[in-house]
Amino acid sequence: MPRPGSAGARRPRTVALVAAVVSSAVLCCPGGAAVTQDAPPPTAGVPLLDWSPCTPGSPYDCATARVPLDHADPGGRAVDLALVRRKATDGARRIGTLFVNPGGPGGPGTVQVPQNYDSFPEELRERFDIVSWDPRGIGNSTAVSCFDSTDAAEAWGRSKPAGFPVGQKERTTWIEAYEDLGRRCEQRDAELLRHVSTADTARDLDLLRQAVGEPQLNYFGVSYGTILGATYANLFPDKVRAMVLDSNIAPSAWTNGGRPDARTTTLLRMGSDRTAAATLDRFLDLCGSAGTDRCAFSAGSPEATRAKFDRLLQRLRERPVGTWTYARTVADAVSGLYVVDPGWADLARRLQDLWQGRAPKPAAFPPPPPVAHPAPYLGDEQAAAVWCGDSPNLRDPAAYHRLEEGSAARAGDAGRYWTWAAEPCATWPARAADRYDGPWNKPTAHPVMVVGTRYDPSTPYTGSEAMAKTLADARLLTHDGYGHTALFNNASSCVKAYESRYVVDGTLPPPGTTCRPDEQPFSWNRRTG
Template identity: 70%
Template sequence: MHISGPIAGRRSCAAAIAAVVACWTALPGPDLAAADGAPTPSVPAPKLDWRPCVQGSPFDCATAKVPLDYRNPRGRGVELALVKRKATGPGRRIGTLFFNPGGPGGAGTIQMPQNYEFFPREVRERFDIVSWDPRGVGNSTAVNCFASPKEANAWSASRPAGFPVGEQERKTWIAAYKDLARRCRQRDPELLRHVSTADTARDLDQLRQSVGDPQLTYLGISYGSILGATYANLFPGKVRAMALDSNIDPQAWTNHASDDDPRLTTFLRMGSDRSVAATLDRFLSLCGSATTARCAFSAGGPKATRDKFDQLVRRLRGHPVGAWSYGRTVSDVVNSLYVVHPGWTDLAGRLQDLWQGRVPGPSPLQPAPPVPNPHPYVGEEQAAAVLCSDSPNPRDPGVYHALEEASATGTGDTGRFWTWAAEGCATWPAVAANRYRGPWNKPTAHPVLVVGTTYDPSTPYTNSQAMAKELANARLLTNNGYGHTALINPSSCIATHESRYLVDGTLPPVGTTCRPDTPPFSAPKPSGGVSTGGGAMAGIVS
């Protein structure tokens, strides 16, 4: 979850700021009994040979081998690439905190080091922090549907930027994703059937055993919330502490456990189109209430700034500014709302450039520099392989235009982005052999902490409320703020509660609400306080 297509866009965003959700679909096919909690054959935990990722690096790397199919543990294996930063508080280590950066398709070996400084200071002191590239992704055994980078780049360039506009672009878009499905079907169809969330949850339990922790301590953001919820219901007795930040409603993910052809895409069931529209409205209102020194796109008032934005996107539909078409610009807006500082300020500058007919300078939504592992291939088929086989989406490409228009009627331009974000799943060639469809309320050994942000452009706050309700024992912590995930939009209040919970299991009082440290378009303050650790963004998704 970039700007060159919803699945890819969100993924490159995730590579840059460690965030996003994405597209998924369901094809007809049986679920594994094991995904519903039946016993699976015993598998010995892999041995981890930790070594510095590169000479002098504070991060260690290792590789684990796990079964492709846990029902056949002696069959084909897959490799998982891991990264670790040791606890910084000598003699105070509690154990290991496992981190999933979302996506799906987020490469933890890249994104955890990029975002390490965002983890609360006490968490860094008390835990080894470990992340990994899930099966199918990045430096692990990866889905790759192209013979060369040149071929992958040519495919990426073959479809419209952002989302299709007009009948011809829709035909081009649909044809491109049909072509991607054909390529993926030919390359490694067996792997495509074994990259489900349930498969990754089983991998996570293997890794927990490998580090010697009797129970799991976990932080998952965005898609990582569904991974965490799946783990909590497959291995309820193994939950020590689990913080889920910016959640996906489990019932929206599974289409209420129905395999019938759904009426809506997963994003539309989640309400991502409504949530991003509300977030954009706040962006424009707050921008309009600020001076142009703080927000370059300000028109001197909230309504005037909203009108200015509407005029700009209407103009771009007929008159792009260089390569900045209507579709590319709206896609850039959605992804730039993920991180408030400096994302919102930078977005305002680009919009003002476009308003004045200038091509904006380089977007911060470019892939971040490699850390500390060599930068892996992270093509958007890796996100699709997880999402499109795990959650139902309409299987007829022809219905997406009508869905787009219906969404745009209620939510505006950004609804078009979230509708087309799932279209690649319409023709995806594989169904996961092992999907978890619920129930979501198995009692866990310890309660789960659910964090939701009120103005989130990707995973609506209502989804975090739904997650807290679905789980058997969970506490909702509200971040009355902006952007996608509280982790990368710092709030000392959130960090303090999260630290207490992860360290000693103390939950925030019922109804606790926090605010961000620095509101949008305000004068910068020292970030984070003692708990957040500050840190810079790495420089997002599908």
């Protein structure tokens, strides 16, 4: 679950389509063989999905669904949802549709799922149509967009410190920037801000389930997508066929135990500061053990490499390297831990560049092929609208410096980053009209599979333990690995095999099962410097 915000292009216009019916579907219930049966008749307001190739010759299909802005007022204002689909590659053995949410909040599924399609277990790609969407408020759907142009959004972004604020002057600038963002958004579309909650999106998902003709939901959610999945499972418990929740947020952390007045932030309740610090320590230990032929920042031992990192940050506090300040470097280090290969090697290279007094060059990744729409606008306001409206955070901006110092005392520099990541919520102008605060233990039609990674810089393993205990019927699979999400960022054939068996026929891993990644960090036989 990253902090709110990322840059992007303006959102293109989407085409709205309205309601009708899908006649039949192929499905398989956990524990049973695949059968073909009639889909249940849809309820009123179920969208008609008019699929067509996203671009000529593309293997992906696109569609747009129209759903109520307020599900309590289905005849009122509507919003558009942009969808993308990759059909099952083995049509003769197709089971059904697997819906995917890639996290965030603010992750555009129409972009991120196609980019990461090859990360899904092969059997799931063969036997399920993989479908994702941009949730309401996000990306190519009806989006929260609070600036008149990309230039205006970028100018606002440059007005605040990179990473997080350091010192009173930067703290004031940061707070004022996010106050300004909230005012802009409220003036632009205050009604939309109140209707982009997790519960709103869960209700959208149930309409999409019906639109593809599935009597029950197959779902794969990562990071923030785990809270979306847990919300769906408790709003529609009888509709759960298979649900994988990877890299989990504890429900009590998201909801503040159902209490609206928070004394801290979502991220600190989750323990993002502690897990980032532990993952960073593990990165430095493994880098130091690997040597410079495999990790460019290695100082020859774990102890020496940790000391080198501390000296680098102290130097940057006093003398930034170009635009690379202490705070920008800490933020880059935390985000650089998300993807293990090639992310950890690239992070080590950037740190070594800074150690040698050079501004790092950005990692050179090939551009993804075009899939659907042009790259959507993904400003800070989109994630903030969901997160700040839905999850309680401390409302006093002046108190965040105190929170920062407390977090830094237990989690070091990463604590400063994760504390200020939530400060935009202190002055966010809207509260969700439809929030789900529990209960979280409604018995589901079929059990849920929970996956947790030991060294995750964002969602701690304890969150997955809590999710497995909180849901009525869930089984935890431990990934003894690194990075944010087992699905996208640290391949494990063991995890994929258990996920495949569960989604295909409902077979859960034995209690206490632990998987390991296929490769350990810095085990790759190539130079990184």
